[in-house]
Amino acid sequence: MTMTYLIKAENLSYKINEKKLFQNISFEVNSNSAIHITGSNGSGKTTLLRIILGISKPTRGTVETNLTSGMCYLGHKNALKQYLTVEDNLILQSIQHNKALDTLLKDIDLYDKLDVVVSNLSFGQQKKIALLKVFLNESELLVLDEPCVGLDGKAQNFLTSFLQEELAKNKSIIFSSHINLNLDAKSINLDN
Amino acid sequence: MTMTYLIKAENLSYKINEKKLFQNISFEVNSNSAIHITGSNGSGKTTLLRIILGISKPTRGTVETNLTSGMCYLGHKNALKQYLTVEDNLILQSIQHNKALDTLLKDIDLYDKLDVVVSNLSFGQQKKIALLKVFLNESELLVLDEPCVGLDGKAQNFLTSFLQEELAKNKSIIFSSHINLNLDAKSINLDN
Amino acid sequence: MNILYFELLKLRKKSRGWLGPILVFILIMTAFPLTVEFLNEDLEQAFFSILWIAVLLVMMLATEDIFLEDYNDGSLEQLVIHTESLSFVIGVKILIYWALIGIPVSLIGSIYCLGITSSFEMALLIFPVLLISSYIFLNLFCFGNSLTLTKGSVLGTLITMPLLLPLLVVLGKVVIAINLGLNYFDFLILLLGVLSIIIVIIPLIISFVIRAHLE
Amino acid sequence: MNILYFELLKLRKKSRGWLGPILVFILIMTAFPLTVEFLNEDLEQAFFSILWIAVLLVMMLATEDIFLEDYNDGSLEQLVIHTESLSFVIGVKILIYWALIGIPVSLIGSIYCLGITSSFEMALLIFPVLLISSYIFLNLFCFGNSLTLTKGSVLGTLITMPLLLPLLVVLGKVVIAINLGLNYFDFLILLLGVLSIIIVIIPLIISFVIRAHLE
Amino acid sequence: MIKKFIHQFASPKTYLKQVDRAYSYIFFTSLSIYLIAIFWGLFLTPEDFVQGHSYRIIYLHVPASFISQSLYLGMAFASAIFLIWKVKLSAYLVRSIAPIGAMTTFIALVSGSIWGIPTWGTWWAWDARIISTLILFIMYLGLISLHDSFTNNEKADKFLAILVLVGSVNIPIIKMSVEWWSTLHQSASITITQKPAIDPSMLYPLFASAIGFTGLVVCLVILSSKFHILDRERNKSWVKDYV
Ligand code: HEM
Ligand SMILES: Nc1ncnc2c1ncn2[C@@H]1O[C@H](COP(=O)(O)OP(=O)(O)OP(=O)(O)O)[C@@H](O)[C@H]1O
Ligand SMILES: Nc1ncnc2c1ncn2[C@@H]1O[C@H](COP(=O)(O)OP(=O)(O)OP(=O)(O)O)[C@@H](O)[C@H]1O
């Protein structure tokens, strides 16, 4: 009897201009597990995540997915429209205005910023808005590329405990981060 | 005999749309001292730094400066032209190609990226390029807004030791950061 | 059909995206009689020349960063991850741009036509031509812009230009056809035919190009 | 004079910034005879109308994000911190845009003028007018775009156009003056006068506006 | 000195007080003047030799055209004061005049167009005066949209004032358009230097209607500025007392 995986990456290699970025990376993501991708700047963390998402193609190797409810991705770029208010941005991300959202907004101290244009928010506040999508997601796999860049201590703790809860709910997480997130995760290092 | 200060901020207050962001912040920056501005997201760190730089005007209070060789500023936005190569970007920032630069580039693992277009660099690599200007600066005051966002551990250590050296060279530093930088700095908290 | 609502929401706030081009159109059409002291017949002659060029330019302006913005802020990545049919989304996006810019421009163009030629029939006949040609222009420019998404280059313009010139020639012929009471409907059907091919193929090509860009 | 070199470096790589507008200019000037079958005199009549509008549009395109890019990536902040004379830098920047876009467009415009009017004198006389007017247009568009820095170029266009229309009228007059062999030089001096005022004042105003924006 | 004086005198609070006192006087006198002028013009003056009765729209058209330009000059004046002495009140005034200016310009355009139908046989012509009036209208719209596009009112005030001043170069051009270009449109029939080219029986009511109309527009400006000031200063304590 084989265990079912959500994502199975086998022997992934990636070359840019004939230069190897990483080689022979294999792993499996099962439900209720977290993978922490580490590595120095430019070691290929973002690239690997994009391969998993199916945006980029690996030079060699395969990624098999076995998902029923899709993935939720947050990358370096936060996909917010700077010229729209927070509220409009939430609409764009199909986030309904409901109780859950309200309590979340209060938790991350953004309840009074709903009608502020995103470009007027601080760096960390923008990141928090982008994370709302993650906090309210309904997919079984979260793919997070350095999710706590620019967050203050309180928000980082909030994120960690959220991720812990998600794991407890049988969800899976792949994330990259230079900061340790206090999460029980298998780590994959891309430096060679 | 009064001690000479580089920057003297008195009773700075800042309001946005009639809402107070911070109030009555006073401090002095003397040579050979560091100030660490802390506070949660949106507490006004960036705003305060911009007031010190003279870009924004405080609602109340004054900033007196006493600088002879200007300041060096790195903010959330890194002032790089995404469509130019690293080399061209250095030229734009008036950074000469010399030995010091070469060793620096090697230290931060970017020596082979000189002719790569900035948009092809990873998030952390871009930040490093932006930091080059700081590493090679000749001004007496460094103003850094979350300088280690996105940097890997090695680069963070490099930055810290660089800043320590600068302090030893009688320079002064004002920086904001959510991450502790292991720097002997007076800290100012903007949360109230 | 969320995409429809989303695009509308974005455009509403980003008046630069749609009101801008329309305004530029109005300004061109208003300004041109100022530039030379025309006699009235001359005005009429030059009018159509200006009209087609204005429509072309406006569609160019309108599509300038139709994909670039989404690319830069990371929305395009999200779109590729979360939508099954990228080309459908792109088709809808172009449609919305046409509805918000192409249709008003066609209307305004017809009104100017009425004002200058004082011929109600002319204005009525020119309207569908404007509608179709603006849609074709939009599609072609979108294609060009998708090709040069990240390059910030003129490649898009260079590539689309040769595609546009034949269309301009046809448009010139249409005016003559109307003036002489000749085969206007033949031209209309020709344009419709071109449009119906373009409408299907261009979004497909664009979605392919965009995926390649993100890779 | 570092700023001169820097701007050139940026523009060199960003061909969309300068080659683009020039190409659009060529496109317009090439396309317009295609759009209507003109008799020769009519062509000449319409030519100048198109010429001025094309120059105006091209300058609009060229300046669309002359400050926006620097604002978005944070370079503008750095500039404000590190330069004593922001207005000088802005003046130089506009000058470079003029050198890279205004001058070629003026040249090309004169060549087209020669081609269409077959009058060498006309082309020669129109050249300085083109040079001056493109510079004025550039300045005014830069002003409009600086005011609406973050708000998009529609508003910029809306604001700038009224400032430009009087100039268009004058340009129309110049053509008539040349045609009739009348006070061409009076007009040239008028334009030069306007330019010399604008060249000094606009960069000052823009630098004030930009500082206010960053505040 | 001047600065201090202006700041004391031109506080929004004193302005509102003064204006509240004067408002009803201005309103009723100008209303009656305008009504009388119109009555006079419509019923007591003879039919025009060429234009018949249609010329009587002049009592709306000319005042509106005249005011639309004057309001702009007023804005330019206030903008200068704002930029030089940082008088907030002038910034408020500039913003409040803009929509009124747009309105009167619109009236001028529409009344002119209506007038054009019987006299020129067309409601629109590409004529310098008409286009320049249209430009003025666009300018007003631009001013309003510029101010409204900013959430930060202080910035918006500054930018608005700058734009008004830069745009004021257009006013003489609009004014002189009829003299400089051969057009369909009438050139000024009343000038200071020359004898009026208009029959006195039309002239006096025209004058009166201009004065009355001006007064009414001033009332509108007062109302608009009152709204604007109360909105902008709504957090100040004096406003709470005032309301
Ligand atoms: C849309 C069309 C029109 C517009 C935009 C327009 C605009 C103007 C403007 C701006 C003025 C100047 C007021 C001043 O200098 O203080 C004016 C005055 C005048 N307009 Fe018109 N006008 C239009 C149509 C007409 C028509 C159709 C007529 C009549 C045939 C007409 C007759 C006059 C007269 C008699 C004056 C007074 C000139 C003077 O005494 O200064 N206008 N109009
Ligand atoms: N066209 C190119 N030429 C040269 N190198 C390239 C090119 N495109 C990408 N790269 C390199 O590929 C790597 C991409 O790395 P990636 O963005 O995945 O890094 P990362 O691990 O996410 O780093 P960070 O921690 O900084 O986010 C970088 O080292 C970058 O320099
Ligand atoms: N127009 C506006 N309307 C409402 N709030 C605004 C507006 N402009 C700025 N703000 C608020 O002002 C604050 C600016 O804070 P600033 O950018 O200085 O924060 P910061 O301390 O640097 O935060 P971070 O750690 O996230 O970088 C934010 O709380 C932002 O929401």
Ligand SMILES: [Mg+2]
């Ligand atoms: Mg990365």
Ligand SMILES: [Mg+2]
């Ligand atoms: Mg900040």
